[in-house]
Amino acid sequence: xxxxxxxxxxxxxxxxxxxxxxxxxxxxxxxxxxxxxxxxxxxxxxxxxxxxxxxxxxxxxxxxxxxxxxxxxxxxxxxxxxxxxxxxxxxxxxxxxxxxxxxxxxxxxxxxxxxxxxxxxxxxxxxxxxxxxxxxxxxxxxxxxxxxxxxxxxxxxxxxxxxx
Numbered sequence: 355x356x357x358x359x360x361x362x363x364x365x366x367x368x369x370x371x372x373x374x375x376x377x378x379x380x381x382x383x384x385x386x387x388x389x390x391x392x393x394x395x396x397x398x399x400x401x402x403x404x405x406x407x408x409x410x411x412x413x414x415x416x417x418x419x420x421x422x423x424x425x426x427x428x429x430x431x432x433x434x435x436x437x438x439x440x441x442x443x444x445x446x447x448x449x450x451x452x453x454x455x456x457x458x459x460x461x462x463x464x465x466x467x468x469x470x471x472x473x474x475x476x477x478x479x480x481x482x483x484x485x486x487x488x489x490x491x492x493x494x495x496x497x498x499x500x501x502x503x504x505x506x507x508x509x510x511x512x513x514x515x516x517x518x
Contacts, residue, residue: 385494388450388510389460390434397494397512401438401445405429408436433457439514452508459508463498467505472498 388395393407405411413430420426424440426448433456438445458464461475472487476496482488487498490513499507 385492385513386489386496386510387460388434388457390431390457395436395447395450395510397447397449397510398514399447401427401436401447404436404447439512446512446514448512448514450510459496463505463508465505465508469500469503469505472500472505 384396385398386396390408393404395404408429408431411429411431415428415430416425418425419440422440424445426440427438427445429436429438430453433452433454435451435453436447437449437451439448440446452465455465459475463472463475469487476487476489476498480487480489482497485500487500489496489498493513495511495513497507497509497511498505
């Protein structure tokens with residue numbers, strides 16, 4: 355299971371280093387929304403108001419962005435990590451990655467849910483390969499990875515040219 359999680363993290367990091375600086379325009383449908391304690395977290399939106407609502411993170415990491423001018427930042431909170439990308443002097447939310455089963459999607463899916471639960475919540479309209487369920491809505495994807503019929507990874511990912 356650790357190998358799969360490490361692989362997912364590596365893929366997401368490498369995807370961020372693919373180059374380009376053009377952000378997709380926001381469609382009418384904002385995409386998937388992660389709610390944490392009543393705070394809506396939407397990828398491809400300004401992170402500043404969200405950070406004010408969330409309060410002090412448990413930990414923080416930053417590194418020079420591979421795809422944009424500036425710093426990619428990662429904020430660690432109880433149960434999830436939130437990453438950002440810089441664009442036009444603003445930091446935008448690029449992903450929300452679930453770290454344990456203390457958080458869930460709006461549809462009730464969490465690390466440990468069954469594949470049947472995922473399909474019941476999100477349906478059959480997904481892409482991906484074996485054990486990967488990628489649902490796309492607006493300018494975001496919900497990426498669910500499973501192993502032995504159980505969810506082991508959940509990520510809300512921004513669809514941004516240069517990150518994907």
